Amino acid sequence: MHKVSLQRVASYRPEEVRQGVARLLESLGGMERFVKPGERVLIKPNLLSAKPPEAAVTTHPEILRAVIREVQRVGGVALVGDSPGIGSARKVAERSGMLAVIEETGAEFVPFTEVKTVKGSGTFREFELARPYLEADRLINLPKLKTHEMMTMTCCVKNLFGAVVGTQKAAWHLKAGADKELFARMLIEVYQLREPDLNIVDAVVAMEGNGPGSGDPCEVGLLLAGENAVAVDLVAAELAGIPRKLLYVENAARAGNLPGALREAIETVGFPLESLEVRPLRLPHLSDVQFGLPGFLKNRLRHQFTSRPEVDPAKCELCGVCLKSCPPDAIRIEGGRLRFNYQRCIRCFCCRELCPHAALTLQDGTLLVLAKKLRHRH
Template sequence: MRYTVAIGRAETYHPDVLQPALVRLLAPLGGIASFVKPGERVLLKPNMLAAREPERAVTTHPEILRQVIALVREAGGVPLVGDSPGVGGIRRVAERSGILAVVEETGAELAPFDETVTVRGRGLFREFQIARPYLEADRLINLPKLKTHEMMTMTCAVKNLFGAVVGTAKAGWHLKAGADRELFARMLLEIYLLRLPDLTIVDGILAMEGDGPGSGDPRHCGLLLAGANAVAVDVIAAELAGIPKKLLWVERAAEKLGIDGWDRGAIDTCGLCFDDARVSPFRLPHISDVQFGLPRFLKNRLRHYLTSRPCGNPDACNLCGICRDTCPPGAIEIRDGKLRFDYHACIRCFCCRELCPQGVLEVREGALLKIIKKFV
């Protein structure tokens, strides 16, 4: 089976630029009418990681959402907007990111992910608690932001669907699977398979590189991507961003599990010429771990030396406590006016850095990791 990923360009989020760019992007895929039928309730799932302004490139830009809402309405669909942010309530995150204003101005429905449904897993994990609106909508349109990710290297189409897991349950999954990148990637794919998105549209106009998904640097790319298969969309997004396959944990896991869309040879691109869409390679997150593949007894003994770990910056940290409150294993405390980390309990998921509103948590590398990096 072959898969198609459309590539388009939009240099700005101005509606006069973005609206026709989205129409052109979707045209080779059959237009929005191929994915939305009259009367259907259509859940739009943006990236609403945390309460940040649009120019920081942490969340899906609100103008992308506005234009997709308009397209859904043109097709006769009823648009809903939902997510479960990593920290903070959905209204607070939606307000700060500009998404709430769009929802109110367009008359779309904000669908908080606060009620869950227990769904039996189809793989390694036996069950998941998934947001009811996510499962019950007639159609699902995935609206991820193209960003680097300190744990998964890249977050885009598949990773964005982790937002279907509600609130504090995300911390539980980090505890279950977050200490092992391969296991965490498999968990993300099993969530993806519970409810395949009907369409994915990637906001790559202002992307993020470096220490994403919350503390990286905005990177203007002027790109839009769309496709019916989210794994295939991720494969193309990573190639355009110059991210090597060996660092793409989700895509490697998809290949290992035989999930549709992983094979680049089976993916066709349309719209903008692929070579014209390429950008200079993204600056990637620091190498945080070289212990995968080691026997467990060696991992336990050498973990401190073979991994990076988060640390506080006392000159910049205002001790807001968000990192402490959201740390999955509870490895952070505030004591004597400083952040204190229990590195024996820390699972190196970097959720603390991901959700720090000031982006001031730093990274300290283990001694052996420093040496190894000199030869990488």
């Protein structure tokens, strides 16, 4: 059985978070079960982009503080590292409040810049991942619970995509991002290359709607933890009311018979699951109804069955972030506004995810509009 620990934490007040994290880990044997004295422990938060903590885009700094203190309490050497979707890791860490916590606690900040090539064992033959991520003695995964326009949900497994450094993220979106199932398989293979020793989920305030960068903060009041990232994700999705058929990462895990992918093999501990009353998260905009279509139809009807990004000129400041973050280089600035090449666009929505001004909307294709109307009627 895979244990997933749950604890109620109503706010980010430092003492409440500290006690909540201690109780959360106590149900799993305490931090001393995962970290030994002298071990270098990489804590990997979500550092998606340079947003303040209240935006719920990144892991909250008080969660990071509590975990660093727990690692230090048992004699571990705390390192903190990630590679953001856009901008420098230091800038994102500073804006999110995490850099101040790192400096106050005496932890070491290790931005992911240097890479190491590792061999894959599945669909993908080779990956370049951050060297600190691969070489730390222990790995603690510290994701934020958020909806995700491409993967429906981002939590433990998806957070590990941060081990892919800088522009390589765009390369992977270009290689696998046009197919959600293929992209989910890639995420699972990254996870298998270095499975975390411990996963702790910040769901005190989660994100719903058009996450992971443009959604709305929503109070959930929970922390989750467990050794198995897939199992923790499955319980998080259950609490968030996300249908299993939309969990691409979980589906990929089940297809590969990965441990943690079966609900009957998961035991929840700590705060009783049956006593939790969590409102289902509002899911992202439905942007794709191609599931199950043969390849030749997907190619021909792609524009009709999917959504495409469009600019809201009133909000767009032509900052160029979307141009830099677009894997297939499908965006240009012409005539004083953004222009999209929809033949090249792979519908990964990295542009929407990273736009600092929430200036990008989605326009549904004709058949997608019809499918939504039919779904609503039934």
